[in-house]
Amino acid sequence: MKHRDQTGWxxxxxxxxxxxxxxxxxxxxxxxxxFFEIFTLQSRFWIGTEWFRDLITAPRFWASFGRSALxxxxxxxIQIPLGIALALCIPRGRFWAGAALxxxxxxxxxxxxxxxxxxxxxxxxxxxxxxxxxxxYGWPAAWKDSAVLTWVVILAMDTWxxxxxxxxxxxxxxxxIPDPLYQAAAIDGARPWQxxxxxxxxxxQHVLLMAVLLRFMxxxxxxxxxxxxxxxxxxxxxxxxxxxxxEEIKAFNYGPSAARSVLYFLIVLCVAWVFTKVQAKLDDPxxxxx
Amino acid sequence: MIxxxxxxxxxxxxxxxxxxxxxxxxxxxxxxxxxxxxxQDGLSLGETTLRNYRAIWADxxxxxxxxxxxxxxxxxxxxxxxxALPAAYAFARLSFLGDKxxxxxxxxxxxxxxxxxxxxxFQLFSVLGIVNSVTGIALAHCLFNLPVSIWIxxxxxxxxxxxxxxTAFLDGYSRPRYIWKILLPxxxxxxxxxxxxxxxxxxxxxxxxxxxxxxxxxxISMALSAMFGFHTxxxxxxxxxxxxxxxxxxxxxxxxxxxxxxxxxxxx
Numbered sequence: 001m002k003h004r005d006q007t008g009w010x011x012x013x014x015x016x017x018x019x020x021x022x023x024x025x026x027x028x029x030x031x032x033x034x035f036f037e038i039f040t041l042q043s044r045f046w047i048g049t050e051w052f053r054d055l056i057t058a059p060r061f062w063a064s065f066g067r068s069a070l071x072x073x074x075x076x077x078i079q080i081p082l083g084i085a086l087a088l089c090i091p092r093g094r095f096w097a098g099a100a101l102x103x104x105x106x107x108x109x110x111x112x113x114x115x116x117x118x119x120x121x122x123x124x125x126x127x128x129x130x131x132x133x134x135x136x137y138g139w140p141a142a143w144k145d146s147a148v149l150t151w152v153v154i155l156a157m158d159t160w161x162x163x164x165x166x167x168x169x170x171x172x173x174x175x176x177i178p179d180p181l182y183q184a185a186a187i188d189g190a191r192p193w194q195x196x197x198x199x200x201x202x203x204x205q206h207v208l209l210m211a212v213l214l215r216f217m218x219x220x221x222x223x224x225x226x227x228x229x230x231x232x233x234x235x236x237x238x239x240x241x242x243x244x245x246x247e248e249i250k251a252f253n254y255g256p257s258a259a260r261s262v263l264y265f266l267i268v269l270c271v272a273w274v275f276t277k278v279q280a281k282l283d284d285p286x287x288x289x290x
Numbered sequence: 291m292i293x294x295x296x297x298x299x300x301x302x303x304x305x306x307x308x309x310x311x312x313x314x315x316x317x318x319x320x321x322x323x324x325x326x327x328x329x330q331d332g333l334s335l336g337e338t339t340l341r342n343y344r345a346i347w348a349d350x351x352x353x354x355x356x357x358x359x360x361x362x363x364x365x366x367x368x369x370x371x372x373x374a375l376p377a378a379y380a381f382a383r384l385s386f387l388g389d390k391x392x393x394x395x396x397x398x399x400x401x402x403x404x405x406x407x408x409x410x411x412f413q414l415f416s417v418l419g420i421v422n423s424v425t426g427i428a429l430a431h432c433l434f435n436l437p438v439s440i441w442i443x444x445x446x447x448x449x450x451x452x453x454x455x456x457t458a459f460l461d462g463y464s465r466p467r468y469i470w471k472i473l474l475p476x477x478x479x480x481x482x483x484x485x486x487x488x489x490x491x492x493x494x495x496x497x498x499x500x501x502x503x504x505x506x507x508x509x510i511s512m513a514l515s516a517m518f519g520f521h522t523x524x525x526x527x528x529x530x531x532x533x534x535x536x537x538x539x540x541x542x543x544x545x546x547x548x549x550x551x552x553x554x555x556x557x558x
Binding site for chain 1: 292294297301302304305308309311312313314315316317318319321322369372373374376377379380381384385386387389390392394396397398399400401402403405406407408409410411413414429430432433436437440441465490493494495496497501510511514515518524527528531534535538539542543545546547549550
């Protein structure tokens with residue numbers, strides 16, 4: 001059992017101060033701004049919750065909210081199972097395991113603003129490797145006119161970029177499983193599916209929860225990568241939540257952008273709260289299971 | 291039912307297919323980086339050339355961007371690791387009032403999208419006088435690197451047997467001296483992994499880098515943005531992207547056996 005006293009606070013104090021400066025102070029600032037009409041920072045008027053009312057009554061907001069939610073759902077449904085499957089496929093030998101992980105992680109090193117540029121040249125019908133190849137299978141040159149195809153490209157891009165993070169997390173959990181468990185399963189004649197269900201999956205739970213949290217939030221608020229692919233089009237079909245915020249910040253609309261930021265942070269808090277609830281449930285051993 | 295002997299083939303096939311998918315855009319990038327994509331210097335379009343790389347080498351602003359990126363990443367690591375270490379120790383070993391809530395509020399900062407905080411961070415850093423400098427970016431990136439570092443490091447510290455603490459305390463070590471003399475050497479690989487992830491998330495970040503460097507101190511990602519214009523030399527853009535990935539790729543292959551050791555258990 002951990003010894004319980006308050007010395008721990010001395011150890012976390014530097015981290016609290018640092019995050020207080022770069023996180024909490026800016027957060028309080030935008031909460032403050034969100035209740036004002038601001039022309040310049042010197043002349044501003046209290047307007048209460050008007051920005052918030054404008055925001056949540058706008059159909060545009062709910063449409064992009066829905067699109068982002070749908071996008072995140074797709075991202076999780078593709079990347080989490082794929083990441084687990086790939087982690088299970090990593091070879092056992094030390095050298096090949098390391099080499100495979102390093103190869104898979106290469107996309108994480110591409111500057112984020114280059115990721116859409118890279119995919120646009122890849123999908124180019126005349127010069128792109130994938131574009132030329134897909135054209136042979138009936139992929140239209142004007143794929144940007146199609147909402148479905150735009151989504152396919154953005155999802156492929158996001159899967160390419162981020163699946164390796166899920167693989168790294170899942171693989172790290174798999175390596176904690178002691179060999180005798182596998183040997184016992186082999187003696188009992190367990191099928192691969194049973195090994196996965198009863199030995200590997202329980203070990204993966206905690207790390208997977210973290211992977212789901214990170215992938216959900218990062219895809220829900222996707223900003224730098226998705227917009228340049230098709231400028232939010234066709235007909236706003238790929239306009240996600242964070243794009244509007246980015247535009248308002250570029251225009252220095254303090255009030256509305258602050259209200260929007262506060263709203264997005266509330267979403268973050270809700271997600272973090274759900275996360276703690278699920279984690280508490282995982283930590284709490286089920287009755288009957290030792 | 292799939293026969294038992296078929297499984298290794300299926301596994302290798304899936305892994306191979308996905309690695310191919312991973313490499314494909316990078317191959318495209320490499321090919322373009324060796325291609326003349328603007329007709330100039332007597333080269334026609336599509337010719338294979340080293341001109342793009344020569345142009346990068348000759349451009350002082352691109353070399354400066356590379357230097358800026360290295361500088362802010364190093365500063366970020368130098369801030370993050372010493373701050374994260376004691377906190378990770380506290381989360382792994384000590385129990386104090388509100389420890390779980392504090393950990394989750396740290397994680398909440400990691401999942402807060404940077405774009406939400408760009409405006410106030412820009413104002414705050416203007417007041418502090420650290421906009422248009424590498425220090426500003428380094429500090430802003432602590433927002434997501436610090437929580438991740440604490441999370442990785444506490445996994446490594448939790449893996450060190452608790453008996454080691456107790457023996458050291460019986461021998462008369464104080465807690466800070468114990469951390470410095472005994473714990474640190476034990477978790478040295480963990481510190482390397484943490485530093486690598488800080489580097490990886492910081493090197494490629496765009497949102498803070500853009501708002502904090504309007505005139506000066508532009509890192510690689512902003513130098514790349516500046517290359518897009520009316521006549522974009524996409525070959526040179528790709529060449530610079532590839533160059534920017536080289537240090538990371540070297541580190542990645544050096545760290546390959548430790549990559550997956552950090553995230554042992556995701557709980558406090």
